[in-house]
Amino acid sequence: MDKMDHFDELQEFLEKRQYRSLKDAFTDMNEVDIAQFITDLESEEQAVIAFRCLGKEQGAEVFANLEADVQESIINAINDKELQEIMDELFVDDAVDMLEELPANVVRRVLKNVAPEDRKILNQFLQYPDNSAGSIMTAEFIDLKEDMTVEDAIKRIRRTADEKETIYTCYVLDASRHLMGIVTVKRLLLSQDDDLISDIMDEDVMKVTTLDDQEEVAYMFSKYDLLTIPVVDKENRLVGIITVDDAVDVLEEEATEDFEKMAAMLPSEKPYLKMDVLTLFRNRIPWLMILMISGTVTGSILGRFESAFMAFPLLVTCIPMLTDTGGNAGNQTSTTVIRGMAVKDIEPEDLFKVIWKELRVALLCGGALGLVNFIRMMLLYRDHSLESFTVSIAIFLTVVLANTVASLLPMGAKILKLDPALVASPMLTTIVDAIALITYFLIAKALLPI
């Protein structure tokens, strides 16, 4: 059955108040799908009723996958005991994600309803800055001691696995919770029962600290094919772990942010359909306004050149094509460089390699475009060979300059620790437009009686 048809059926159960059928349907469903169904419901009341049809354990997992506004409605509709049950089952990373979105009074009520030791961890985890490794880690992991045997370790895993988010990498800690090494369950299964953990653990652990940038951490998952990574404080004490599913989310979010910045928008916090019109307006209007104002400046340069070109109307007609071509070529280069840096194919020290490569690409592209344009203009305007030549040379030079600027700008931003996508993209067209016009004017002045 198609998922949408399935959702329609569930919706019917809800409307006809066939809660037993709804309950039965839920037990066979994946929790992520149930969360999507509940999130998509138009009425807050229905969402709460649907949520109440879930069993205790499934309830917590569905809850973790709901959007913040639906979580808030549910919290406001349930009593303290129900809230406690959900919070008991929730993993720390999901609880932190939720608390960061909720209004202060709801947060207070939630924190009042968690066990004191959990409250301490939650309060600690809530302190980590946005976009830090600390902000995406969880506290549920298996810890072992060096003097345990493999048999002890497996017993400990069997005893505690049920409430851990991931069990396949275990962390070996000393008495002060310093991270001494890691042991995978695979390694445990391949060892003898009486082997000592200290003998089989891997001491050369890849790890990050709480304040590391979440993007860098997510990139380590992708580069080294990790499933989890431990997060330590400055004294190498283990405070949490990050799992690959959260790293995947970060990679997706960071890519989305780059798309938004490169299209001259402020980054969004929510999925598109969940954002209200005013938020979208606020994200989009600043750059639109800046670019409109800077467009008037280009317009006035343009106006001056146009009057200089008065005697050669053909030159005026070619202006939009010239600036557009420069903008397109520059945009190709800056997108390539910005994305290349985001996925670490390009590092700041590659600056000269990149410029040298872009220069050669620009010579080829600019040459081909100039040539085609020259042929086109000679076919259409046989008597204007000098103007055709002027326009073609201008196209060639504009592409070369556009590609150079478009590789310098994002790499320079990176070297200055600025955000390449933000610095290099929206302003690029305006800058390239100005460069194209000035180049055009200078060439025309040199070649034609202006």
Next chain:
Amino acid sequence: MDKMDHFDELQEFLEKRQYRSLKDAFTDMNEVDIAQFITDLESEEQAVIAFRCLGKEQGAEVFANLEADVQESIINAINDKELQEIMDELFVDDAVDMLEELPANVVRRVLKNVAPEDRKILNQFLQYPDNSAGSIMTAEFIDLKEDMTVEDAIKRIRRTADEKETIYTCYVLDASRHLMGIVTVKRLLLSQDDDLISDIMDEDVMKVTTLDDQEEVAYMFSKYDLLTIPVVDKENRLVGIITVDDAVDVLEEEATEDFEKMAAMLPSEKPYLKMDVLTLFRNRIPWLMILMISGTVTGSILGRFESAFMAFPLLVTCIPMLTDTGGNAGNQTSTTVIRGMAVKDIEPEDLFKVIWKELRVALLCGGALGLVNFIRMMLLYRDHSLESFTVSIAIFLTVVLANTVASLLPMGAKILKLDPALVASPMLTTIVDAIALITYFLIAKALLPI
């Protein structure tokens, strides 16, 4: 020590022929880093020498992480016995990735040097089309039978785990290798030794078929937080599994492809610094050429309007600002919609929701921009209130039309099963330019004596 300094040290060992020191340094290093070091070496000969300093097991893992051209150099430099050793250790997905990049004569030599049963699997896996689930799966997984006990299963895992890419999800197969269910190692550890696999296995398995689109599969990993997913044929026989690390690579590649398409480039196959200038040229010139030619069309429309506007030079000056603003607004919308569809926040059935939302955002943005422009022009050109009004209304309408077109185009492409990023992005500016100019002209004609 910084990684670059470390690489410099390794390079020195290599140049001074201190191969023992290099060997020692390698044993403490991560295989991904070693592969990067070898890939970065300028000389093919040095790359081969460095590779020979690796032990057998580390060698295969480093080999799997090398770029295709380095793999080829190494294969050409080693003898059949060494090649056999590497191929024995390589996982099927890595071997397939490599074989797809190598020239035919090298592929023949490689296939001659793998065990006959592996050769059969490799030949089968090489048949799956690019971008299909089959093309990214691997053949190394743990299979169990329904009548095994937990104790049997753990014994089987212990016996075979060493050569499997992942062991934490085991696949329960019947005699004809139909997929009956899955059991995680966590579940095994939480069960009693004499529990039957058929009693503890999860029969409601999320799975894909060999020909499913790899992007859809990768998206399932991100949505459902999966670590592996089984791949079955049409008869539900298990043929392979996909692991999360490969899904992450697909998500990253697909995002990069969308960046490239939206910046009017053909998608690249390799990291930027590995691409030669001619390939970059070939990826970029088609759209540059198309857009340059279509730019001349806009140019000629523009030319005609400009002469109509002769009596109102102020209107001419505002043309670039108007078309740029329309282009920027449209680009914001199309980027939002294309990315939203890529991460499944927006589905084709949301068409009217999206258009309605974009319309309201456009009314706000267009209104704000028009108003600010009106004030600016009234301050600068006090006597031209009618022209200022004309330009401002044109800005408002252009933004509204641009956002509408920019939401329709990618969603329409998706509904017609075309690629939204390809269809909607590069041509958008040209289309919006034409719309902006015609709108401007019509308004001017209605309001002014043209």
